[in-house]
Amino acid sequence: MNINQTMQDAFNAQINQELYSSNLYLQMAFWFRKEGWKGFASWMAKQSDEEKQHAMDMANFVLNRGGEVKLEALAAVPTEWSSPKEVFEATMEHEQLISSLIDQLAEVADEQKDRAAANFCGKYVDEQVEEERSVRDILNLFRHRDGNTVANIDDILGTRP
Numbered sequence: 001m002n003i004n005q006t007m008q009d010a011f012n013a014q015i016n017q018e019l020y021s022s023n024l025y026l027q028m029a030f031w032f033r034k035e036g037w038k039g040f041a042s043w044m045a046k047q048s049d050e051e052k053q054h055a056m057d058m059a060n061f062v063l064n065r066g067g068e069v070k071l072e073a074l075a076a077v078p079t080e081w082s083s084p085k086e087v088f089e090a091t092m093e094h095e096q097l098i099s100s101l102i103d104q105l106a107e108v109a110d111e112q113k114d115r116a117a118a119n120f121c122g123k124y125v126d127e128q129v130e131e132e133r134s135v136r137d138i139l140n141l142f143r144h145r146d147g148n149t150v151a152n153i154d155d156i157l158g159t160r161p
Helices: 005-035 038-064 084-111 115-144 147-157
Strands: none
Touching: 005 038, 005 084, 038 084, 038 115, 038 147, 084 115, 115 147
């Protein structure tokens, strides 16, 4: 069954959002490197790669269903933050936005009665629960440790596989 235009358009919008996310997290990684936080930089670089992989996965889904992927110009991402904690607060806010967009994508699949798309979206609904939990855990590290141990958090994040 080929993907219909409404579903294709919804996936294309999400693919572009995933690519924006990849750029955002890559810029955060660059900022961390500039500031001397190698662990934070490593974590964000891996996060950027993961978001790009989500875009590729969604693009392949559309293409495998006979659709067309259309990339659009991406908005510029922020380039400066005041602290590592602020970066992760911005990350949480962004992940919550992505969660709402994934929910909207799943709703389109339901409205279109596109079972394949609904099943596909399900893994990303679950993925967003994990994404938010991961960032929440990092923010809890900041909350539970004083400013003198931010370097310890940097070391912890540097061990992400």
